[in-house]
Amino acid sequence: MVPLRTIALDETHHVEVGALPEALVPDAAGFEALWALHPDAFHEIKMHGRLVRTPRWQQAYGADYRYTGNTNRALPLTPEMEVWLGWARETFDPRLNGLLFNWYDGAEGHYIGKHRDSDINRIEGSPIVTISFGEERVFRMRPWRGKGFVDVPAVPAGVIVIPWDTNRAWTHEVPAPKGARGRRISITLRGFYR
Template sequence: MTQSNLFEQSEENILPQDGIVNYYGCVFNNQEANQFLLQLLNRIDWKNDEVRIFGKQIITKRKVAWYGSKPFLYRYSNTSKTALPFTDELLAIKAVIEKVSNETYNSCLLNLYHHGDEGMGWHSDAEPELKQDGAIASISFGAERKFNFKHKLTQEKKQIILQHGSLLVMKGTTQRFWQHQLPPTKLIKDLRINLTFRTILE
């Protein structure tokens, strides 16, 4: 896909109101996406996530990692993480998505879903450490998965399929008015790695 086609595709806002979500499709070809998937799988310091829900400490099946340009502290779901230094692979991916999205990012939260049974419930990325209304760039490698949005007031829903090597960018007031979700499914047996590049306030 050419850069001009990417720009044209990104002009369409997936959301009908109260936010901006642009889907650029595959910004990495299949060979590049396969290579990054393998590198991330083997070179990232993956750990099972620990979250506290209703006072109970829960260890998730999915694995996570937190990287950045500085040792940023990030708190979510009653847990906190200190960013590891960006790897060469993450810097290479970041350079591409910054050029395509015309945004800059200084940190990245990674999620490893081993199969379709593992997902993510409804939530917004609105932690106080994050730049308010800043862009969040979501890169997908591996299994194609459905990704849902739900308006906090109207409950209106939107759905998109995230492809291998694709880029989705959420910005503006999206996190204020919308939640998003990666629904679990028993139909998918392959793994997926998702990277969400963000901007932490310094």
Template sequence: MARETVELPGASIIYEPDWLESAAASTLFKALRAGLPWERHRITVYGRTLDAPRLSCWIGDVAYRYSGTLFEPHPWPAALADVRERLERELHAGFNSVLANLYRDGNDRLGFHRDSEPELGPEPLIASISLGATRRFRLREREGRGSYGIDLEHGSLLVMAGATQRHWLHAVPQTARVVGPRINLTFRRVLG
């Protein structure tokens, strides 16, 4: 399938369901699941510090602060070299970090939020690659009633750019459906 533009007011979003060919996506999923030092990060939500409802690994060239915690980066794994190069070439962007999230089953989730840390700049480019089980991705207007959902498939690419983070929140909700594990890679540029 071809790259699709998601039409939402105040947002710049594209989705490409088969950005990675299925066999390549499966190989990358296996390499990252077995090879990354997965951790349960502590995050602060509405003034409360708790364990994140998923496993994560911060990878890159710079530290990053989000949700009240400073994350020191792990080195780039060889398995991500080609993916990073291709993203940078296709999106005309330089990525110096990636947050890898491992959703072990339908109980693991990501609550509504926006990537609005000052270190990302006023209009960050976030390139999100999904590997493994398909999960529903939700967008909700910060002010207003608009909402949108899309199923992120194995090997897909979702790009959020421009004013998207100013106007929209996003989440990966918990699901009662039986789903297998999923890895999500969110490439970004942290400003020094």
């Protein structure tokens, strides 16, 4: 079992942070191979009734991900992705079955704005597990319709777990980089009904 540290957000909500086992962390060549998987085009989402390109590349694997009026159609899992999924299922929740990759290029100013992950077709009670590779970035938690924030470092080979209730009460984001010029890949694992 991976040792986890709990970060309290308020009296009833928290996130947990830990590290991916060293044997599952890609080396420099492995990171480059993962980076090469990013799509040529940016995914489009619906905001305020119009389609907007995401300021990063995205691709679902294993299970479609429906959010913001669009569906990110899943590609098949690679053997390496199967290993990460198997580890996360054994460590956190056996119902996890879908991965969403986000590729962030700091030199291009890539980010993700504050949001709560969609519950559409997600297995109730299942957590959101994010694995980070590459440059460290800020993973910012904000109370939904509230003030203030808590910054959680998204470190290389780090793992951040957002419980179901925390996702409903708090938003999360990776702000536009200030001084970040490198590349980051995040792999978010969720559980979906089939």
